[in-house]
Amino acid sequence: MxxxxxxxxxxxxxxxxxxxxxxxxxxxxxxxxxxxxxxxxxxxxxxxxxxxxxxxxxxxxxxxxxxxxxxxxxxxxxxxxxxxxxxxxxxxxxxxxxxxxxxxxxxxxxxxxxxxxxxxxxxxxxxxxxxxxxxxxxxxxxxxxxxFTNLAPTALPVSVAYFIWRKPYMVAANGTFIDDMLRRAGFINVFAKQSRYPEVTREQLAAAAPQAIFLSSEPYPFKEKHVAEFDEICPDATIRVVDGELFSWYGSRLQHSEAYFRELQL
CATH class of the missing domain: 3.40.50.1980 (Nitrogenase molybdenum iron protein domain)
Structure with missing residues (x-):
């Protein structure tokens, strides 16, 4: 051009x-x-x-x-x-x-x-x-x-719930950039049938029974102290505080996302 x-x-x-x-x-x-x-x-x-x-x-x-x-x-x-x-x-x-x-x-x-x-x-x-x-x-x-082309998902995709907010609980669902990143990283979003950023209850989370729960560092600043709160709801899930910027910043920071996603693969 x-x-x-x-x-x-x-x-x-x-x-x-x-x-x-x-x-x-x-x-x-x-x-x-x-x-x-x-x-x-x-x-x-x-x-x-x-x-x-x-x-x-x-x-x-x-x-x-x-x-x-x-x-x-x-x-x-x-x-x-x-x-x-x-x-x-x-x-x-x-x-x-x-x-x-x-x-x-x-x-x-x-x-x-x-x-x-x-x-x-x-x-x-x-x-x-x-x-x-x-x-x-x-x-x-x-x-x-x-x-991202080189990012090879694991043989058995792990189901995950990705939380962006607390009080009320809110997750990233279908139609979001985060959902696309989860899929490319080899995860299955348990709330993918819902749209955008829905509120979910403790009961809904327990019923979804994700294998992993990701607590994003932004926009809500989840910390390690919040892990126990989710462990009570899903005691069998692996719960991690994750770098929200590498899941949701869609500019040049994406050049660092692939390596980070590899570290998260269970």
Missing amino acids: NLPTPSLPLTLTDQLGRRVVVPFPPQRIVSLVPSQTELLFDLGLAARVVGVTKFCIHPSQARQQATVVGGTKNFDFEKIAALRPDLILGNKEENYQQGIEQLAEKYPVWLSDISTLEEALRMIRQVGMLTGTQAKAEALATVISGS
Whole structure:
């Protein structure tokens, strides 16, 4: 693809089918999604990232060198306006529609919508196109894709329940990126017949009888102290606190997921 010269705008369709016109290459980028913030830095764009959220913890310097513009679901519009962004990166699930629509009235807003590895790889490549870092993005996507190709599930898949929240209990179910990661890692999601992030009861968990229970480190910060709580419900299950970032961050962090999933295979 022949990209336009820097003096011309670039028009691309985002993952929601919206046409977005961006000055190319964008020089003042605001990222409203932690995993996409990390991706921008890994593509060598640190100097162009002017705004991030308070949850953009990777890389560690992101919140020091860029302005923190609120959370993923509560934007500080005045701070964003002061940054004069020429590109804002968001996500359908992680951000909130009203805030995104308000920003889109003034700025180019490109949105991702990701529930599978293929969609994550497409996002990485498209962010590369948006920012003029196609070669780096393509190389990264190729590495990630290859690592998952080499991920060989165990001969006997293990059934698992993946918890993202406590009080009420909530799990990752069908149609989520986490569910796709579980499947690729060789696990069977016992709540795959339910949609998105349903609440489940102790009784439902006991009836599902998973062989393993994964307690995610995010968004709820499960710790080892919570293991006993689930051991009471499913005493025969293997219970582990797992790195939620390696299951749910769909940017460059995926290059580390395959090795981690191998460690988790029972």
